[in-house]
Amino acid sequence: MPAVDLRPLLPALIVAVTALVVLLAQAFTPKGSRSPSMGLTVTGLAGALLLSLTMASDGRYGRGANTGGSVVADDFTLFFHVLLIGLALMAALLSPAYYRENGGDRGEYYSLMMFSLVGMLGLVSATEMISMFVALEIMSVALYALCGTRRDQVESQEAALKYFVTGAFASAFLLFGMALLYGLSGSTSLARVARGVATATPEQIPLAVLGCGLLIVGFGFKVASVPFHMWTPDVYEGAPTTVTALMAAGVKAASFGAFLRVFLGSLPTLREEWVPALAALAAITMVIGNLGALAQSNLKRMLAFSSVAHAGYLMTGMVGTTEASAQAILFYLVAYGAVNMGTFGLIASLSKGGREPLSLQDVAGLGARRPAIAASLTVFLISLTGIPISGGFVGKFYLFGAAVNAGYTGLAIIGVLMSVVSAYYYLRVVVAMYMREPEGEDVWSTPEAPGRLAALIAVAVTLGLGIWPAPVLDLARAAALSLL
Amino acid sequence: MTASAVVFWVLTLIVLASAAVVVLSRSLINSAFALLATFSGVAGFYVLLGADFLAAVQFLVYVGGILILLVFGVMLTHRIQDLDLRAEARQLVPGLFVAAGVFILLAAVATRTPWAIGAGRLPSATTAEIGRAFLGKYLLPFEAASILLLVALIGAALIVRKREDA
Amino acid sequence: MNLEPTLAHYLLVSAALFALGLLGLITRRNAVQALMGVELMLNSANLNLVAFSRFGTGGIDGQVFGTFVIVVAAAEVAVALALVLALYRMRRTPNLDAATTLRG
Numbered sequence: 001m002p003a004v005d006l007r008p009l010l011p012a013l014i015v016a017v018t019a020l021v022v023l024l025a026q027a028f029t030p031k032g033s034r035s036p037s038m039g040l041t042v043t044g045l046a047g048a049l050l051l052s053l054t055m056a057s058d059g060r061y062g063r064g065a066n067t068g069g070s071v072v073a074d075d076f077t078l079f080f081h082v083l084l085i086g087l088a089l090m091a092a093l094l095s096p097a098y099y100r101e102n103g104g105d106r107g108e109y110y111s112l113m114m115f116s117l118v119g120m121l122g123l124v125s126a127t128e129m130i131s132m133f134v135a136l137e138i139m140s141v142a143l144y145a146l147c148g149t150r151r152d153q154v155e156s157q158e159a160a161l162k163y164f165v166t167g168a169f170a171s172a173f174l175l176f177g178m179a180l181l182y183g184l185s186g187s188t189s190l191a192r193v194a195r196g197v198a199t200a201t202p203e204q205i206p207l208a209v210l211g212c213g214l215l216i217v218g219f220g221f222k223v224a225s226v227p228f229h230m231w232t233p234d235v236y237e238g239a240p241t242t243v244t245a246l247m248a249a250g251v252k253a254a255s256f257g258a259f260l261r262v263f264l265g266s267l268p269t270l271r272e273e274w275v276p277a278l279a280a281l282a283a284i285t286m287v288i289g290n291l292g293a294l295a296q297s298n299l300k301r302m303l304a305f306s307s308v309a310h311a312g313y314l315m316t317g318m319v320g321t322t323e324a325s326a327q328a329i330l331f332y333l334v335a336y337g338a339v340n341m342g343t344f345g346l347i348a349s350l351s352k353g354g355r356e357p358l359s360l361q362d363v364a365g366l367g368a369r370r371p372a373i374a375a376s377l378t379v380f381l382i383s384l385t386g387i388p389i390s391g392g393f394v395g396k397f398y399l400f401g402a403a404v405n406a407g408y409t410g411l412a413i414i415g416v417l418m419s420v421v422s423a424y425y426y427l428r429v430v431v432a433m434y435m436r437e438p439e440g441e442d443v444w445s446t447p448e449a450p451g452r453l454a455a456l457i458a459v460a461v462t463l464g465l466g467i468w469p470a471p472v473l474d475l476a477r478a479a480a481l482s483l484l
Numbered sequence: 485m486t487a488s489a490v491v492f493w494v495l496t497l498i499v500l501a502s503a504a505v506v507v508l509s510r511s512l513i514n515s516a517f518a519l520l521a522t523f524s525g526v527a528g529f530y531v532l533l534g535a536d537f538l539a540a541v542q543f544l545v546y547v548g549g550i551l552i553l554l555v556f557g558v559m560l561t562h563r564i565q566d567l568d569l570r571a572e573a574r575q576l577v578p579g580l581f582v583a584a585g586v587f588i589l590l591a592a593v594a595t596r597t598p599w600a601i602g603a604g605r606l607p608s609a610t611t612a613e614i615g616r617a618f619l620g621k622y623l624l625p626f627e628a629a630s631i632l633l634l635v636a637l638i639g640a641a642l643i644v645r646k647r648e649d650a
Numbered sequence: 651m652n653l654e655p656t657l658a659h660y661l662l663v664s665a666a667l668f669a670l671g672l673l674g675l676i677t678r679r680n681a682v683q684a685l686m687g688v689e690l691m692l693n694s695a696n697l698n699l700v701a702f703s704r705f706g707t708g709g710i711d712g713q714v715f716g717t718f719v720i721v722v723a724a725a726e727v728a729v730a731l732a733l734v735l736a737l738y739r740m741r742r743t744p745n746l747d748a749a750t751t752l753r754g
Binding site: 488493496500503504519526534537546549553556557558575576582583584590591599610614617629635639640641643 | 653654655657658659660661662663664665666667668669670671672673674676677678680682683685686687689690693696697700701703704705706710711713714716717718720721722723724725726727728729731732733734735736738
């Protein structure tokens with residue numbers, strides 16, 4: 001047995017310790033003085049990010065270091081760690097201005113955000129079902145509470161409660177599926193489960209399939225795929241916008257990470273059974289997500305349905321079950337994460353006195369009044385649509401390519417058609433920003449330096465992935481190889 | 485029929501009947517008390533299955549903690565003079581369909597699968613074994629569970645705290 | 651009919667418990683009662699784990715998993731009841747879909 005190397009746990013540890021420091025600093029900050037929360041959070045997250053980057057560039061961790069059996073630090077884990085910490089860092093930069101305008105810039109908020117990140121980090125690296133379940137719950141419980149942090153707003157509380165009920169439902173299904181797989185294989189380790197499923201007798205196959213099915217329901221809720229998406233619009237609308245950003249970008253990425261590790265990494269021998277189910281879910285998810293978005297006038301609800309639609313695109317990539325499909329999904333998660341963080345982040349940084357620009361009237365004429373913001377939003381929206389020179393285009397190209405190679409040409413065609421449909425509701429916003437006359441006074445805030453920095457990073461990543469995708473594609477490929 | 489078989493069927497009756505009351509009762513208080521019977525019945529199953537430690541945990545945490553919290557929840561969300569603790573139902577028919585479908589699926593697999601039986605591998609007292617697992621093989625999730633509890637603590641306190649003078 | 655409890659018997663009880671919990675979660679508007687449904691589902695999964703640990707090849711792992719599930723359930727309930735209380739304080743109803751503010 002090779003020596004146990006606990007260094008890969010360090011980034012998560014740093015994040016958890018920073019969360020505690022922020023909590024304590026909050027308690028010792030005299031009333032009225034500037035809150036140190038954001039500074040501490042950004043420092044801690046930047047440290048964790050640097051450490052993850054160092055480990056990711058260190059070749060030793062390629063196929064996975066021995067960290068004691070519960071988690072693994074392979075290229076797949078490190079890819080997600082860099083992505084997730086980066087997304088949380090952007091969310092932290094966006095938070096202080098938003099919370100000053102909406103009340104309650106408190107240490108607990110940053111602390112919970114970081115604990116949720118710890119859960120995400122664990123979720124993508126867990127190789128054993130108990131750790132995976134506990135990590136999933138750390139992520140979820142912290143987010144249930146975060147959704148309710150706008151305590152003076154009924155919407156926020158309602159959103160939190162709805163998110164809790166659907167989330168608990170998902171956890172119960174996931175847990176039952178895990179219990180069945182444990183019964184089949186006699187072990188909680190994913191590697192042993194994989195062996196148990198691979199050597200299952202024909203009479204045991206229904207059990208394995210049922211376990212898989214329950215897991216798909218559980219993960220389906222977490223990634224917001226149809227028919228388990230009904231919570232998404234309400235929760236995205238009701239939650240504080242910076243939390244919505246973290247949910248849309250981070251939770252989706254972390255859940256897909258675990259989804260990939262379990263299904264592509266451990267259950268490939270059952271692919272005959274779960275691929276058709278996933279393909280069907282992907283198809284209805286893309287259709288319902290995009291049609292739902294068409295009907296929305298509220299930007300946050302529109303983006304929620306767009307998040308559902310994107311779960312469908314990502315699942316389209318998964319039907320390939322090859323390393324190329326995992327690569328496409330990882331790449332797209334980066335592009336999608338940056339775009340969502342940017343879009344929700346800009347909405348959040350424009351908010352003033354408890355109001356946010358949420359309707360087309362609110363953003364009308366933004367191109368003339370706030371050229372930089374309108375230009376950034378345009379970049380994000382064309383990436384969501386999947387128009388060339390944006391990361392979204394390259395990502396969709398690879399996702400649909402993976403589906404075509406797997407023989408699911410129909411699914412890819414649905415994806416392309418639905419992307420065309422989506423152009424209508426995304427570009428409607430762009431048209432409102434540039435072609436319509438502004439209405440009334442300019443009532444929105446000016447984004448502050450940290451928020452501008454986060455938006456700039458998002459724009460740079462989105463355009464960078466569109467113009468020069470090779471480096472991230474290579475990293476995603478290495479990560480995919482370490483998974484399969 | 486052996487004694488353990490009798491106990492099993494009595495517990496089955498208690499658990500399923502009380503769970504049905506939990507779900508179908510129109511009074512929240514009745515549901516909460518029926519839940520007490522369900523949790524205790526499940527603890528009984530654990531004893532029957534040789535999981536003595538887990539049975540104790542089930543009693544302490546579920547009956548002693550979670551149930552009390554739930555009863556608090558029921559009490560605090562209805563003022564005492566509100567005698568009408570009705571819980572209205574919705575979507576009863578589709579709900580029944582989904583639940584019945586899930587049950588049939590699970591039951592079919594449970595009865596048809598040839599289970600790999602490896603009985604007798606469990607020690608008679610499980611506490612030491614579980615302790616060793618917590619501090620050995622499952623040390624990492626064990627530590628992570630403390631983060632989870634901390635998160636719940638912070639989250640709950642943050643949500644219910646009264647709004648400051650802002 | 652064989653009345654001695656076997657693994658399949660436990661799994662059947664657990665399946666019934668899961669279905670009842672699911673029914674509660676789908677049909678109850680009251681958040682506290684939906685929460686009770688979740689608890690039933692978690693208990694049923696736990697019963698499965700413990701039965702597998704006793705009859706199957708799983709050894710002690712199932713019971714360890716079960717202990718973790720109980721911890722998770724406690725954490726979930728604490729946060730959920732905080733949310734119910736906060737919402738009730740504002741709206742005076744613990745119902746999930748009495749929502750007037752968010753269109754469902």
